[in-house]
Amino acid sequence: xxxxxxxxxxxxxxxxxxxxxxxxxxxxxxxxxxxxxxxxxxxxxxxxxxxxxxxxxxxxxxxxxxxxxxxxxxxxxxxxxxxxxxxxxxxxxxxxxxxxxxxxxxxxxxxxxxxxxxxxxxxxxxxxxxxxxxxxxxxxxxxxxxxxxxxxxxxxxxxxxxxxxxxxxxxxxxxxxxxxxxxxxxxxxxxxxxxxxxxxxxxxxxxxxxxxxxxxxxxxxxxxxxxxxxxxxxxxxxxxxxxxxxxxxxxxxxxxxxxxxxxxxxxxxxxxxxxxxxxxxxxxxxxxxxxxxxxxxxxxxxxxxxxxxxxxxxxxxxxxxxxxxxxxxxxxxxxxxxxxxxxxxxxxxxxxxxxxxxxxxxxxxxxxxxxxxxxxxxxxxxxxxxxxxxxxxxxxxxxxxxxxxxxxxxxxxxxxxxxxxxxxxxxxxxxxxxxxxxxxxxxxxxxxxxxxxxxxxxxxxxxxxxxxxxxxxxxxxxxxxxxxxxxx
Numbered sequence: 001x002x003x004x005x006x007x008x009x010x011x012x013x014x015x016x017x018x019x020x021x022x023x024x025x026x027x028x029x030x031x032x033x034x035x036x037x038x039x040x041x042x043x044x045x046x047x048x049x050x051x052x053x054x055x056x057x058x059x060x061x062x063x064x065x066x067x068x069x070x071x072x073x074x075x076x077x078x079x080x081x082x083x084x085x086x087x088x089x090x091x092x093x094x095x096x097x098x099x100x101x102x103x104x105x106x107x108x109x110x111x112x113x114x115x116x117x118x119x120x121x122x123x124x125x126x127x128x129x130x131x132x133x134x135x136x137x138x139x140x141x142x143x144x145x146x147x148x149x150x151x152x153x154x155x156x157x158x159x160x161x162x163x164x165x166x167x168x169x170x171x172x173x174x175x176x177x178x179x180x181x182x183x184x185x186x187x188x189x190x191x192x193x194x195x196x197x198x199x200x201x202x203x204x205x206x207x208x209x210x211x212x213x214x215x216x217x218x219x220x221x222x223x224x225x226x227x228x229x230x231x232x233x234x235x236x237x238x239x240x241x242x243x244x245x246x247x248x249x250x251x252x253x254x255x256x257x258x259x260x261x262x263x264x265x266x267x268x269x270x271x272x273x274x275x276x277x278x279x280x281x282x283x284x285x286x287x288x289x290x291x292x293x294x295x296x297x298x299x300x301x302x303x304x305x306x307x308x309x310x311x312x313x314x315x316x317x318x319x320x321x322x323x324x325x326x327x328x329x330x331x332x333x334x335x336x337x338x339x340x341x342x343x344x345x346x347x348x349x350x351x352x353x354x355x356x357x358x359x360x361x362x363x364x365x366x367x368x369x370x371x372x373x374x375x376x377x378x379x380x381x382x383x384x385x386x387x388x389x390x391x392x393x394x395x396x397x398x399x400x401x402x403x404x405x406x407x408x409x410x411x412x413x414x415x416x417x418x419x420x421x422x423x424x425x426x427x428x429x430x431x432x433x434x435x436x437x438x439x440x441x442x443x444x445x446x447x448x449x450x451x452x453x454x455x456x457x458x459x460x461x462x463x464x465x466x467x468x469x470x471x472x473x474x475x476x477x478x479x480x481x482x483x484x485x486x487x488x
Contacts, residue, residue, distance in 0.1 A: 033332055033407070036275045036435035038282050041406050046322055046331030046375030047356055049341030053092050054365040060086060060097050062364040067128075067165065068357060070350045071120035075357065075366075078115040078127060085115070085127065085142070092366065096142065104143040112136065117165035117177075126174065128163035135163055135174065135192070148174070148192030155183055165234050169241040177232045177245075185232060185245065185262070199262040201232070201247055234301040234348075242269075244310055246299035255279040255296050259312060273438055274328035280314050280321050293317050293336075305351045307383040313358065318343030320356065320369070324382050328409055331375060334358075343367060354379070374403055381413055390420035408434045419443050424450055 033043035055062045064081035074095070075088040087096040100109045115136075117128035124145065125138040137146040150161035162179035169175070172190030175198070184200035235245040243262040249255050256277040261270035276282055280297025293316035300315035308325025318336030323329055334343055344362025351357075354376075358367040371379055377400050384393035397413035404410070415430035419439065424447035431440035 034276065034282050034329060035406075036408060038276060040283055043331065043404055043407060044374040045333045045372060046378060047320060047333035047369040048372045048375075049334070049367065050355070050370045051092075051368040052340070052363075052365050053368070054363065058088075058092070058094055058366075060094055062086075062366075065359050065361055065364065065366075066116045066347060067118050068348045068350055068359045068366075069118045069120050070352050070357065072122075074120075075350075075352070076118050076120050076125065077359065077366075078112075078118045080114040080116050080130070083112040083115060085112070085118075085125075092368075098142055101136075101138060102143050104139065104145045110136075110144050117163065119167045121168050121172075123172075126166055126168055128166050128176065130162045130164060130179070133161045133163075135166065135176065135188075146192070148188060151186060151188065151194035153194050155181060165232075167235055167237045167243075169237050171241070175235060175237065175243060177235060182231055184266075185235060185243065196266075198266040199232075199243060199245060199260055199268065200266075201250075201257060233299060236302055236304055238304045239306065244302050244304050246302050246312055248298065249279075249296040258296070258299055259302065259310075270327060271325065272327040273436075274323070274326065275435065276329070278312075278321070278323050278327050278329070280312060281317065281319070297321075300347055301349045303349050303351050303356070307379075307386045309379070309382055311349060311351070311356060313343075313346045313349045315346055318346055320349070320358075325386060328412070330378050330382065330409065333369065333375075341367075374400070377403070381410075385413065385416060390417040393417055410434075412436045412439065415439055415443065419446070422446065422450070 031042060031045055032040040035041045061079075061082055061084075062077075063079055065077055066080040067078050069076045073090040075092070077086040077088070078084070079086065083099055085096070085098045085101075086094065089095050100111050102109055112127065112129050113131035114129075115127050116130045119126045123139075125140065125142070127136040127138070129136045129147075133150060135148040136144060137148070139145050150156050159180050163176050164179055165177040167175050173195070174188040174190070174192070176186040176188065178186055182201075184197035187195045187198050189195050231248055233246045233248060235243055237243055241264060243260070245260045245262060247258055247260065249258055256272070256279065257268070258280070259270060259278045260268045263269050270278070272278065280299055284296060285292060285294040297312075297314040297319070298316045299312040299321075302310055302312045304310040309322060309330070311320055311322045313320050316336075318334055320333040321329060322331050322333070336343055338344070343358060343360050345360060346358050346367075347361045348359040349356060354371055356369040358369060360367050377396055381393045381396040381400065384390070384396070393413060394417035397410045397417065400407060401410040401414065411430045411434035415427045415434060415436065416439065418424075418427035418430065419442065424443045427443040428440055428447060431443055
């Protein structure tokens with residue numbers, strides 16, 4: 001009987017401990033950030049869930065929403081299952097739900113077939129009409145004014161043109177990500193003619209793969225996967241006409257090019273001065289034996305605000321990663337789950353003022369996130385520094401550091417403010433706390449120059465004395481020798 005009691009007692013204790021671990025893991029999983037050492041450490045979330053808009057609340061059918069775009073206080077959504085375009089106002093009330101579009105100047109209509117991407121400008125609405133193998137251009141009366149089919153490039157001699165995502169710059173150039181196209185992002189002129197591929201991803205091949213292929217038979221080679229560049233997943237264009245794009249992780253495990261900032265010359269100029277290159281999660285499971293996503297983050301969309309900040313969403317884990325213009329991870333928000341406010345299968349995101357809109361294909365809903373108090377402080381400090389108002393950002397970074405002493409980026413922000421005020425020694429102290437070698441070196445250089453300027457007169461006087469002494473010593477020695485000879 002005593003053994004039975006001990007067994008039951010041990011079983012209950014083990015059950016309680018396991019439940020506590022599960023509860024802690026589920027409650028704390030989205031409240032972290034990565035340290036300088038690449039380890040997840042506790043940190044407050046920068047964004048919190050505010051509202052959900054599903055089919056019932058909207059009064060329409062969201063069957064398989066694929067993409068969204070915010071323009072002129074309106075939210076544009078395409079649904080690839082019911083082949084529709086939905087337009088909401090700034091209060092998330094439905095203005096239009098369209099499944100057919102009049103052809104401008106005619107009495108005929110056209111329809112979409114699995115639309116998967118959308119972009120809106122002051123002149124037109126562009127839709128990636130995937131299964132119709134075209135890009136549709138509508139005016140703001142929702143009339144078809146143009147359509148662009150398969151680009152004239154040898155790539156499409158063997159591959160069907162299926163546009164997935166697109167965006168348009170201020171000059172009317174259209175940038176397209178297409179299915180099974182690995183040459184890069186397709187750049188079309190304003191009239192839809194093909195111009196070039198831009199931002200191509202490099203092929204990553206390991207030495208082991210090269211050696212293995214040298215000794216493989218033809219049958220083995222046919223079964224091996226092709227060495228193709230990683231494909232782009234999504235893109236957006238900022239106010240400078242720079243393309244921010246996300247790509248799948250490479251086969252070789254190099255995840256440093258999962259986010260790109262492509263300039264008009266087609267070069268990746270994304271700044272990576274943070275502790276680690278922007279790539280979403282740094283720590284993840286490699287095995288698929290657990291009932292959780294494995295491998296690197298799958299960054300299915302990216303959005304950029306006017307202060308250089310950008311947010312990417314992990315479609316597998318439902319997490320939102322926000323970075324500043326220098327590539328520093330500011331905060332991680334949201335998580336995957338079935339509960340209210342969690343994300344199941346996010347496919348698109350967009351900034352809407354201070355809010356972040358997430359289109360969730362899993363819950364067939366629009367999820368609204370807004371900044372927490374912690375996030376508001378960080379956003380304002382980053383905004384002020386982006387505008388060059390370092391003195392104003394100083395006190396805000398101080399407040400952030402008080403709220404979370406583990407938040408190392410706050411110390412970098414304080415150091416930048418001090419560096420701008422030429423308080424080099426104090427700046428060095430905070431850059432050291434923030435593990436920022438680049439700005440520590442700048443502060444150290446300034447501090448050395450300051451010491452040199454401050455003690456210039458003493459240094460020059462000392463140098464002059466040394467020079468005189470060096471010149472005088474041989475003369476003195478010579479005269480002393482002459483005197484000794486004379487005495488003798």
